[in-house]
Amino acid sequence: MKAVSEKAKTEEKKLYPEVVGIILSAIGVALLWTDWSNMIKQTMCALIGLAGFGILAPMMQARRIKPAIRVLAALLGVALIAANVVLGESEYGAQNWLTIAGWTFQPSELVKVCVVLLATGLTDKRSKFRFILFTAFSAVAVLAMAFINDFGSALVFFLAYLAAAVDNKRYYMAGLAAVSAGGAGALAVKLRPHIAARFLSCGKAWENVATTGYQQTRTMIAIASGGLVGAGLGNGWLRGVAAADTDMVFGIVCEELGLIVGVLMIILVLYLGVAVLMRPSSGSGAVAAAVILMAQMALNVLGSVDVVPFTGVTFPFVSRGGTSVLACWGLLAVIDGDKNA
Amino acid sequence: MVIKMRKRRIALLLIPALIISGLAVFFVRYAENRQAWAMSVYNRGIYSSGQLITGNIYDRNGIMLSKVEDGVRRFASDETIRRATAHATGDINGNIGTGALKAFTSELVGYNIITGINNGRSDLYLTIDSELNRTAYEALGGYSGTVAVVNYKTGEILCMVSTPSCDPVSSETAEGDGVYLNRFLSASYTPGSVFKIITLIAALEEIPDIMEREFACNGSVEIDGEAVNCHSVHGTLKIEDAFAQSCNCAFAEIAIELGDDTIIEYAESLGLTSSVDIDGIQTASGSFDTAENDRYTAWLGIGQYRDLVNPASMLRLVSAIANGGAAPEFRLISGQGTALLSFIDAMEHRGDRSERLVSSATSEQMTAMMDYNVYSNYGDGNFPGLELCAKSGTAEVGGDKAPHSWFVGFITNEEYPLAFVVVSENGGSGAGTAGRIANTVLQSAIAGGE
Ligand SMILES: [Zn+2]
Numbered sequence: 001m002k003a004v005s006e007k008a009k010t011e012e013k014k015l016y017p018e019v020v021g022i023i024l025s026a027i028g029v030a031l032l033w034t035d036w037s038n039m040i041k042q043t044m045c046a047l048i049g050l051a052g053f054g055i056l057a058p059m060m061q062a063r064r065i066k067p068a069i070r071v072l073a074a075l076l077g078v079a080l081i082a083a084n085v086v087l088g089e090s091e092y093g094a095q096n097w098l099t100i101a102g103w104t105f106q107p108s109e110l111v112k113v114c115v116v117l118l119a120t121g122l123t124d125k126r127s128k129f130r131f132i133l134f135t136a137f138s139a140v141a142v143l144a145m146a147f148i149n150d151f152g153s154a155l156v157f158f159l160a161y162l163a164a165a166v167d168n169k170r171y172y173m174a175g176l177a178a179v180s181a182g183g184a185g186a187l188a189v190k191l192r193p194h195i196a197a198r199f200l201s202c203g204k205a206w207e208n209v210a211t212t213g214y215q216q217t218r219t220m221i222a223i224a225s226g227g228l229v230g231a232g233l234g235n236g237w238l239r240g241v242a243a244a245d246t247d248m249v250f251g252i253v254c255e256e257l258g259l260i261v262g263v264l265m266i267i268l269v270l271y272l273g274v275a276v277l278m279r280p281s282s283g284s285g286a287v288a289a290a291v292i293l294m295a296q297m298a299l300n301v302l303g304s305v306d307v308v309p310f311t312g313v314t315f316p317f318v319s320r321g322g323t324s325v326l327a328c329w330g331l332l333a334v335i336d337g338d339k340n341a
Numbered sequence: 342m343v344i345k346m347r348k349r350r351i352a353l354l355l356i357p358a359l360i361i362s363g364l365a366v367f368f369v370r371y372a373e374n375r376q377a378w379a380m381s382v383y384n385r386g387i388y389s390s391g392q393l394i395t396g397n398i399y400d401r402n403g404i405m406l407s408k409v410e411d412g413v414r415r416f417a418s419d420e421t422i423r424r425a426t427a428h429a430t431g432d433i434n435g436n437i438g439t440g441a442l443k444a445f446t447s448e449l450v451g452y453n454i455i456t457g458i459n460n461g462r463s464d465l466y467l468t469i470d471s472e473l474n475r476t477a478y479e480a481l482g483g484y485s486g487t488v489a490v491v492n493y494k495t496g497e498i499l500c501m502v503s504t505p506s507c508d509p510v511s512s513e514t515a516e517g518d519g520v521y522l523n524r525f526l527s528a529s530y531t532p533g534s535v536f537k538i539i540t541l542i543a544a545l546e547e548i549p550d551i552m553e554r555e556f557a558c559n560g561s562v563e564i565d566g567e568a569v570n571c572h573s574v575h576g577t578l579k580i581e582d583a584f585a586q587s588c589n590c591a592f593a594e595i596a597i598e599l600g601d602d603t604i605i606e607y608a609e610s611l612g613l614t615s616s617v618d619i620d621g622i623q624t625a626s627g628s629f630d631t632a633e634n635d636r637y638t639a640w641l642g643i644g645q646y647r648d649l650v651n652p653a654s655m656l657r658l659v660s661a662i663a664n665g666g667a668a669p670e671f672r673l674i675s676g677q678g679t680a681l682l683s684f685i686d687a688m689e690h691r692g693d694r695s696e697r698l699v700s701s702a703t704s705e706q707m708t709a710m711m712d713y714n715v716y717s718n719y720g721d722g723n724f725p726g727l728e729l730c731a732k733s734g735t736a737e738v739g740g741d742k743a744p745h746s747w748f749v750g751f752i753t754n755e756e757y758p759l760a761f762v763v764v765s766e767n768g769g770s771g772a773g774t775a776g777r778i779a780n781t782v783l784q785s786a787i788a789g790g791e
Contacts, residue, residue: 159356163353163356166352166353167349209383217381218383220374220378221378221379221381221383221384223371223375224375224376224379225378225379225384225387225457226457226459227454227456227457227459228454229455229456230457231386231458232459237385237386240385266364270360270361277353277354280347291356294360297360298360301367302363305367305370307366308363
């Protein structure tokens with residue numbers, strides 16, 4: 001019987017996360033075809049990401065990640081967060097952009113890779129050090145993102161922590177984290193009422209078409225305008241709205257390529273995410289990465305159509321932005337590589 | 342052998358479950374509101390600085406009424422045509438709420454769920470004839486009011502003019518009293534004697550011996566201690582002459598016998614108190630007040646008192662009489678530019694969508710009496726060759742203003758199944774002013790082969 005069980009394990013359905021990455025990257029690159037310089041950048045980043053995926057995926061198994069590498073990842077992550085907090089430029093609300101030598105990038109995107117790296121191997125019996133490091137780092141990341149008003153990223157990091165923490169025998173820590181995050185959130189709302197106001201305007205986009213509902217109403221108009229098949233690549237007007245190709249990219253896809261393609265993108269991310277959660281061999285890092293991808297997709301899509309507050313989170317692979325694309329390929333590498341044999 | 346997922350991770354499925362619920366919320370909203378979203382004035386694909394920059398409007402003969410060229414909306418080159426069709430077409434600033442540019446935005450854009458706002462072509466054909474509108478506009482000759490002509494078999498509105506009008510191409514706010522109001526669709530007037538059509542229908546159905554009755558008129562009748570005046574001394578007359586001469590004494594007697602509640606019930610069932618839906622445009626509805634004494638009941642039945650009637654609902658009623666009792670579904674849109682859109686439109690309007698307002702027996706009696714009106718009072722010679730059935734109204738509007746002049750009716754000739762309504766505000770005699778306008782417009786309609 002044992003032999004049969006072993007055989008079944010090796011026959012576990014193989015996921016091809018890179019297929020999801022390639023399809024979504026292709027859509028993201030195609031959307032930029034009216035913007036050559038960014039299209040080239042996006043293509044380069046997608047190709048580098050794909051190559052990185054091929055190289056890194058086999059190295060992502062928890063037992064291959066030495067404690068020294070974990071510490072290094074944590075330090076790098078803290079450095080990125082610090083750079084973000086200190087030097088970050090505010091663009092449309094959240095202070096999450098950084099310009100170095102003319103090259104703009106989003107440090108918080110790369111921090112996601114650090115997080116999932118630290119999330120690996122939490123299922124092991126002897127993972128006290130890993131868990132403490134992961135918990136401390138996650139706390140820093142969530143608080144820092146909240147501090148720079150990037151509540152979308154804060155929520156993504158928080159969910160990634162919960163997802164990985166349930167695997168550990170100290171999973172009660174996840175409950176503790178949830179309670180303290182709730183308390184911190186309540187405190188933040190009390191101390192900074194303008195944040196609460198921003199979140200309370202959710203669901204009222206049509207009453208505030210010129211202010212807090214501007215992006216969401218334009219996105220909904222664009223989605224409806226595209227019908228099921230879309231106006232054709234480059235024929236939409238939503239791409240002319242500031243930052244639309246990152247925060248409202250779902251609207252651009254629906255306007256130009258149609259709602260069918262838009263829904264397909266959602267299904268791809270959800271399919272991959274759920275498959276990773278259901279896959280018994282998935283390591284805790286892979287689960288965290290899957291949750292990050294799903295949460296980002298959901299915050300991007302639902303935020304832009306006024307179902308949840310608009311937080312300016314990117315759609316994995318599709319939103320314009322080299323850092324974001326590279327980070328997403330990093331997450332895929334962990335999804336593919338972080339498996340318990 | 343099935344491999345089970347780790348038990349604790351089952352809780353994590355809450356995340357995709359929440360996401361799917363959120364998406365469900367969005368898709369429900371999408372299903373409900375997609376058309377409104379696409380038609381939003383903030384949609385830069387179809388609006389530029391508040392102006393609709395997609396969709397061409399033509400009349401029933403393919404004459405251009407409004408067209409977009411190089412992103413700029415243009416109108417007919419002839420100013421009289423522009424003014425005569427302004428209320429049907431709409432104006433550049435969107436002030437005329439019932440004009441096609443505002444009311445038929447969705448049709449002009451050709452929005453559909455498959456291609457959204459991008460159907461390659463979006464032409465809208467109205468049922469109106471712009472030349473007939475011009476004739477009506479000129480025939481109104483400076484009077485404020487409205488002229489409308491409908492094919493009572495098909496419900497197509499062939500002529501719809503409202504004055505004072507404006508030049509739809511002008512971006513300046515037009516001067517004048519209610520220039521942006523389409524009086525046919527959105528005004529309600531004191532009906533005066535055209536309301537006797539309603540009182541007569543009620544009498545035909547509620548008073549069995551009405552055709553045998555004789556009424557006496559010596560120019561006025563005293564009710565509740567005050568006189569209800571007639572405009573003439575008619576002597577003894579039967580119902581058809583009472584109707585043809587529009588005798589107030591006779592109709593006061595009939596109204597009191599029917600009672601105010603019965604008259605209002607008939608006004609309701611004949612469609613005067615409800616809004617007419619014309620391709621999605623809701624017309625104004627008329628209103629009537631119950632009377633506190635017999636004298637007011639008399640005036641209610643004569644079409645004065647607090648009676649208010651919308652011209653479109655009056656036209657609908659005479660169309661029903663002309664059409665054997667069934668009111669046709671009024672239409673302003675005759676077709677759309679693409680086969681797909683025309684198909685969708687045909688499916689929406691398939692089957693018999695007329696509504697029976699009066700029995701065919703009553704409509705036959707009414708036709709005969711309205712025919713007799715023209716023969717005995719208005720004069721066949723004033724309407725040469727028209728085979729006209731009509732009723733005039735001279736509605737007192739108080740003060741020292743001249744009364745509103747109404748003329749409603751239809752042509753019985755099967756080849757020209759036309760019904761019409763004319764209101765000229767402060768126009769004086771109904772059969773005189775409004776009757777002349779009606780004759781001019783109908784002659785033109787027949788000459789034009791409508
Ligand atoms: Zn009399």
